[in-house]
Amino acid sequence: MTLRSAAPVPFDALPNPRGGAVxxxxxxxxxxxxxxxxxxxxxxxxxxxxxxxxxxxxxxxxxxxxxxxxxxxxxxxxxxxxxxxxxxxxxxxxxxxxxxxxxxxxxxxxxxxxxxxxxxxxxxxxxxxxxxxxxxxxxxLTARPVPPVSFHAQSAEQLAHLRARYERALLPVLRSQPDTGSVAARAATNAALDELDAVFTELAGPDPYDFWRLAKACARALRVSGRAAGEPDSRRFYARCNLALADHARGIERAQRSLVRATLALLWRDYALFGAAAEDADQVEVLHDYGLTVDWHVAGTQASEMLWEAGAVEAQSFSART
Known part of the structure; x- marks a missing residue:
């Protein structure tokens, strides 16, 4: 019986010629x-x-x-x-x-x-x-354990102030569309995202398993990938963080497990697929705290990316022959 090879299809990541095989x-x-x-x-x-x-x-x-x-x-x-x-x-x-x-x-x-x-x-x-x-x-995150994640203690006044700032900035982000709109609209969205980032920074505590530290890293990853505005997953993340902020203000000490897992998966997604550069070190450190890893990969130009992929395919072919 002859087993035909799979037809070429588009993929989300580069091949890994040194990866494991089953x-x-x-x-x-x-x-x-x-x-x-x-x-x-x-x-x-x-x-x-x-x-x-x-x-x-x-x-x-x-x-x-x-x-x-x-x-x-x-x-x-x-x-x-x-x-x-x-x-x-x-x-x-x-x-x-x-x-x-x-x-x-x-x-x-x-x-x-x-x-x-x-x-x-x-x-x-x-x-x-x-x-x-x-x-x-x-x-x-199939079968991956996720530790309990807490909210860093803050005064009621500070939380009320930060929540008001967050909600003011949230609406433009929820209404944004990817790569559309006028220059002024995009500038307004970026300003709103800057404000949300600033709120995450003020909320974050020193505990490795502080939810706002995780949310800050996720927000940064979304902006690096260009996915922070207009995508359903991003809108859902920012909206759920607003609900988490309300929980925090009510004195709840731990973030919902489903929210933690969704935020962690969203943070890991693009780094898992495309690797991380030196400027992503803070986000990678957060991933490491949760037991997730990435490759370090820097492609300065599209040409270097194509060369990397061609070399990977060649190495994979060589591995299959040996």
Whole structure:
């Protein structure tokens, strides 16, 4: 039996020629894809892939494989059901197989492309089960413990003042659109973001597990990536921080666990995919405190980025031949 290679697809991160590989999972996914394209059962091969990934400790990838396993009978079942499920299932299987072969473990956890597939697959399952909605952090931080995170004690007067400042600056950010609007509108949004950053700085305490320290790092990462204005995830982050500030003002001592996980995943996302530069050291330190790692990667120009990728692909090809 000849297993065809996956077709080229766009990805969210560079390949990692020195990264780990789970060959049994790669082979099982290739077999599953071939079976799917030939309209035969692919569940057994997907189960083997899931077991191999779980044994290797690749837990986010295991979670993705598990949802493929659960949906595979529907994708190969009654034609009226399969016609609806097969396109999404096939696209997810192809992209997942290709991503696994890139040996970039962080991409498998944080890829927006894979998460989009995962959310769609879970929605298809939800039509037949009592599945609950999924969030990005459900996939990115699978099985990762997150410590309790506290609010740094401040006076009621100071908190009331900071909350008023935060709420004044929040509205322009929530109304912003990515890369649209007049120069004046963009300037107003940037000024509002500066004010939110300043409030985070005044709220942050010295504890490594202080929520406002984490929120400050996340806000900085969003601005570095150009995602702070107009994107749904960013708007949700800033709005939820306003609710957290209200909790803080009411004397609640710890941040909600779901908020902490969402903020941590958002902070990690772009650094996991594209690496960090020297000026990102403060944000990387926060990630390290939570047990998350990144690569240090600086690309001064687009040309250097292309050279880095070409070298990585060449190294990967050499590794496959040896």
């Amino acid at each position: 060959r049994p999972a790669e082979l099982a996914l290739a077999e599953a894809l071939l079976a799917f394209e030939q309209h035969t059962g692919c569940t057994t091969a997907l189960v083997r892939a899931s077991h191999a990934l779980r044994s290797a400790g690749w837990l986010s990838a295991t979670r993705f494989a598990d949802v493929l396993v659960r949906l595979s009978p529907l994708a190969a079942g009654d034609p009226s059901e399969a016609e609806h499920v097969r396109p999404a299932f096939g696209a997810a299987l192809r992209d997942f197989r290709a991503a696994l072969e890139r040996h970039n473990l962080r991409e498998l956890a944080c890829s927006p492309t894979l998460f989009s597939h995962y959310r769609e697959l879970c929605a298809d399952l939800g039509e037949h089960t009592a599945a609950s909605p999924v969030a990005f952090e459900d996939l990115a």
